[in-house]
Amino acid sequence: MCGIIGYVGANECAPILIDGLSKLEYRGYDSAGVAVVGPEYPDDFTIRRTVGKLSNLRALLETEPVSGHVGIGHTRWATHGRPTQVNAHPHRYGHVVVVHNGIIENHLELRRALEQRGHAFTSETDSEIFAHLVDERVVAGQAFPEAVRLALQDVLGSYAIAMLSTLDPETIVVAKSWSPLVLGIGDGERFVASDIPAVLSSTRSVVFLEDGEMAVLHADRHRIYRIADGAEVEHRPQHISWSAMMAEKGGYKHFMLKEIHEQPRAVTDTIRGRISVERGDVFFEDVTLTPEILRDVRRMSIIACGTSWHAGMVGKYFIEQMARLPVQVDLASEFRYRDPVIDAHDLVLVISQSGETADTIAALREATSRGARAAAIVNVVGSTIARMATDVIYTHAGPEIGVASTKAFTTQLTVLYLLAVQLGRLRGMLDAPRASERIAALTTVPALMEDAVRMNEPGSRDVARCFVQAHSSLFLGRGAHFPIALEGALKLKEISYVHAEGYAAGEMKHGPIALVDDQVPVVVIAPRGPGYDKTLSNLQEIRARNGRVYAVGHRGDEQLAAQSDDILPVPESDPLVAPLLTVVPLQLLAYHVADLKGTDVDQPRNLAKSVTVE
8 A cells, every 4th residue: 555755865856756656556546745855945845746646746746846855755545534635645744744654543642632732734644643743842852853753652553654854854764663664775865665666776775674663864874773762773785686677567558467477487486496306395495394393283374365365275275185284264354353263383374465464464463472383475575574474485476566466376376385395295295206296297387377378368358348348247166266266256356346256166056146147257167177077067057047157177178168158278287286377367357357448457446556554
């Protein structure tokens, strides 16, 4: 959600701020703004804010330009207050201006106290609180950084903030609690951002702030302090290996389409260097699980949200089949509120593309507080979840810009498969020859995935035309293809706004069949393998009620084709890796439905890439 960018250095900052915000558009937003400390100090802020897309802010800056070499910018996703210009960030009060991501839980209490002391608010947001709290202190004579530190001690909730003051115009003060924030280190310049892509065009040297820390940025230096006691701390800068160019569209119409086509490469990168087919072994550089540790593990709990939850559901099939370890899969947003039965005998695995998902972070904290060992699958190096977990496995998907996840999902499946092999070996449930077979099956996936993309272009667009006028649709699958059905339905409703529901195919006759008619297209995932005949029976039940069936199945399956209105083909594969292939035509189907309807494919309404609030 919401994007933050800040700059202090020798250059004009407005173009840098706009460029940084453009790299954060994928996070989702409904308004944007910048604040620049002007060239005539000490009492000169220039603020520009607009509702809607970043292009509106660009247009405003062309007609009403700003000048200065210290500034902050923001894209807002509405939580408190409607998406209006007055609620857009940055917010100013007196000598202080602020941008904020997160939610302040005690903002009403703080606001009432400030109003009683004579403060007048101009917005409906909780974020404006910061400017009032800090200005009150700097007016009383406190130094700007110390005023921020003390003000934050009154605040409850989640925040990533960047602040400016006309009383200290060469300084940006930033702070973090439960919301991501990264510093960019340049030559004679400093950056702050809510995500790495915003600074990559200028520097690949970054520092990740931890919760409860703040930083004071000047052009040629920065200092990091603990908010609680003001003690200085040090973090070694990290080098980011992927470049800004990797996040560009590369000739594709949308990022989502580009990322669908990138999946064979992403899966290859996720496998590379981690396997030995000859020995039947899997190696993860940041995993320290041993047979001795696993001897005491009675169960694995996979915790995630949205698409990552679907990946976890597929992972349950992988792990239980290959490692014979019982697995439960929880929605992170529900986990900590049900008083879960979990202890030191549980291995908890959290999955998050961004590594900053607030619900998943909260669930991870809950699990570890009860003694469970924590592992994580994430895509972003140095993210909050990566730093919290004992064992970390990176997906190596590269930057994913489209809000609707594609390559992050398939690389999560890849990691879960590899982890299942490793756990099977460590637990003695897979001998070397059998593990070699399992690994060899996975190594065929990138080439098969390329075939799946090629087979469904342009055929998936032809099928998509049948969904454009639909008001609802159903997706059915069995076994590991049930969560793929859930994922296919999620993709369609996320970006095309066509209502879609995923079901286990065997549940069709237990209620959902009442929805079937010739106006409700049904996607049935039916590759040959376990459950194939049963799924065909469910397909026939739909056709008997005049339902339109679009099947995902093996190329050349004439029996399936004869009973379907159309086929979205995938190449034959080992049944256990088939979910990595059957999801591909569903991604393309959703993409083409959205494209034909003219919706915003990469930034669908009301959604954000990184959900950093509960």
